[in-house]
Amino acid sequence: MGTGSKAKQLKGFKHSKPGILFGIGGSAFGAFGIVKDVRKAREEGDTLKLVNAAVAALALVTSTALLVRELRRLGDDDILLG
Template sequence: MSIGKKKPKSKASTYLSIGTTLFGVVSVSRQLREARSEGDKLRLADALVSAASIVTGVALLARELRRMAQDEGGVLADERD
């Protein structure tokens, strides 16, 4: 397997990743709220790192959805004529 190219994700895998990411958002928001209310700086730092990870994951999922839409000529594909 070459390092530069990866096998594209299936639709089901992409949608499962979206659901997992949404669950992560709920979990991290709860963790942030609890850490702030308790004044626990270490837990707050952990929650912020987790939030950054989720943001990165969302960006990767958005890119994957754009690629899938372009491959299928779907609604999300960029129309550049």
């Protein structure tokens, strides 16, 4: 089994229901970092850091929405659903 087939398997996992759920879980952990950044920016009164955290939060929301949309599109077509 070559490395090419491993990469193909991982790419397939990324587009499966468990892979998408794993991505959403990773986004949830990213939210903790963003909340921490927002608190720190507010404490320091640093507007630029606050804007940076807000942009990161917007990106997180957008990527999570894309993952949820992909999860809905999978429907019954996913072979891993059983």
